[in-house]
Amino acid sequence: MEATIEVAGLRKRFGQITALDGMSFTVTPGQVTGFVGPNGAGKSTTMRVILGLDSADEGHALVGGRPYRSLRRPLSHVGALLDAGALQPSRTARDHLLWLAHSQGLGAGRVGEVIEQVGLGSAARRRAGGFSLGMRQRLGIAAALLGDPPVLMLDEPFNGLDPEGIVWMRGFLRSLAAEGRAVLVSSHLMSELQDTAGHLVVAGRGRVVADAAVADLIAAASGGRIALRTPARAEAMTALAGAGATVAATGPDALTVSGLAAERVVSLLNARAVPFSEVAAHRATLEEAHMDLTRDVAEFRAATGREAAR
């Protein structure tokens, strides 16, 4: 149980706003776990509670079986990147890492190692204030790696990276997980996670909406659905709905049908003489799976507003 993050029944209110409403999940070692959900779903608040920065009204969050605030030399238990911009601009990258290293009883040698690891060697003695967002992300990753922790928590690490940087970051996260670390990555870039995360925790309205392997989620989202293209949309909907299918219009001449097999759809339409140009089994992307899971949550958010500010 050492290299894990456990979140159980977290609740937290900020005044009238419920930020966390029973958030529970576990992050296991050896893979990248994506932490996704719309703005205001409680991802950042959850991460801050795990790191002991915010306190929860109820529930608990453990890192390696212990609350963060009880950890000694915490950076050797969990490395975190919350806000890449949290830097004193006049301090050099190396000096930023040096004071962090000193706080953990580590020396300048370790600073040199992580700087090389994230590819910032040539910029180490430059002031962090002049760094691009991408370089700051790398510096933040270096800081998270300083204590060589078995658990990593990164909030939006792809932000501000150029395409080359994104490729690097995906490989880097996978390799960290492959070493047996538990890696929790929050992101809104679902396509990135599709190639990186092995597991997804989907948050909405302060709780977990879905917690599953990426492959299972995609299969579920695809869920025997059929994409249908027809110029006679209304007739097609009537015919298929009458046969017990769930039909959704996805365009002026496009429908998504679920609850019926493809052959049955074809024969029904033929029987009613409804013209159609295409019938295809639908394969969902992770993005769609995500949208599916969080649609109602997003509507809720639009109604209640300002949670995203947290």
Add this chain to the structure above:
Amino acid sequence: MSVATVYRSGLRAGRDGFAQLVRAEWTKFRTVRGWVIAMTAASLIIVALGLSYASGNRSTCGQGPVEVACPAPPVGPDGEAVTDGFFFVHRPLPAEGGITVRLTSLTGIITYPPPDHDKIVPGLVPWAKAGIIVKENTRPGSAYAALMVTAGHGVRMQYDYTHDIAGRPGRVSAASPRWLRLTRTGDTLTGYESADGRQWAKVGTARLDGLAATVRIGFFVTSPSDLTVKRSDLGGTIEQARFTQATGVFDHVSVQGTAPGEWSGGNVGNAGTTDWERHHQATGVQESGGTFTVTGHGDIAPQTDGQPIERPLTGVLIGLIVMVVVAVTSMTAEYRRGLIRTTLLADPRRGRTLAAKAVVIGAVSFAAGLAAAAVAVLAGRPILQANGNYVLPVSTFTEVRVIAGTGVLAALAAVFALALGTLFRRAVAAVITAIALIVVPYILATASVLPDGAAQWLLRLTPAAGFAIQQSIPEYAHVLGHYVPAAGYFPLAPWAGLAVLSAYTALALGLAVVLLRRRDG
């Protein structure tokens, strides 16, 4: 679900302790060039303002039409500057023994007192004194012990200028004479008083270490200048000193033990030079049938006219403002950038984290304050002296206290500011509060804009009380003086003043820890 082997770090675990946190905070401080430069600048400002004060301050004395260097006052047995002027009727006392007298009268004159300032009136200043004395020799500044009756403070036993023991209160007159006795046994002198010459009460004892075998024993009269203080129209005060003279009548003079020779009289120090003394009544002694009438002017007391060693520390005020800004910013910059979260992640024990910050900012400010004060005081003194100023001598301990105390003052002010920065999380609010509590009360209290009482309360109740640690010359209860903040006299003793600032700092730091623990990062 795929579970790989759980990651084990090959990194050797670092040490976990408060020292690591302090080291981290020190690394944080020294790697921001602006803070290092500002702290150095604070030091240099203190030195520069101090030395410029010293070189701009000149003092000369007139001797007729000629300007001459001012004569240095005598120095007492404990190294302090003293005033030692009185009329002394004495004889040698080669061994142990004592003197007994009866004092039947103490009268005097005061020249041109308020409100009209137009005549010389009969009267005594409270510390006019007549009594008996054992003194090492007639050189001003030599060791002594004396038992006396004063005009306004009853019987006193005083010795070596700074020591004063109260006896029975009350004035002396023919109807209510006072018997005084002073005896020497080795280095110990004991004073007794009596209303009738039969029932004696001990007033006090004094040990004068290393007192010569043969000393002078006798009786004396002296009277310090009258002092009036009035507020000037421009704010500030005007102090006026007036010549006074006292006359005491002694009888039943007897010496115990062997004291050979006759009584001889003379002025100790510079007396007898005023017109009043020349044309009306000279200082001196007249004997008539065993009754001695002695007239004198002056005082036997510490003297505080001159430059105290802390005078070149005027720039500390400006230096402190810079240090306060650095201390506040070292905290609020973390809030502004969100770096405080990284700091709290590095060690979630928030009290310790703040303590480590306080140690670093306190140590840096102490070093900057100490170095600056040492240079300003030690280099300022010879410059002052070269310009003809008399710098009041103090003990090495006092000098160390003033210099190191300035360092401690800077450290406490900086930690106080750091705590305010944590409480407010906004630099401007914290800096304004710190300056309003430390610097502004000091300026108000010492700039003569407030009544003396208000000024003294400010320096008792606000963190500015800590400046008291810089006061090298104490207030003497047995010397009339205008002891106000504007003249460099604090209402609290040096360590008490520093304790007030420490209490404020501890309170602010405690609140900051509580708040830091409670609030979300």
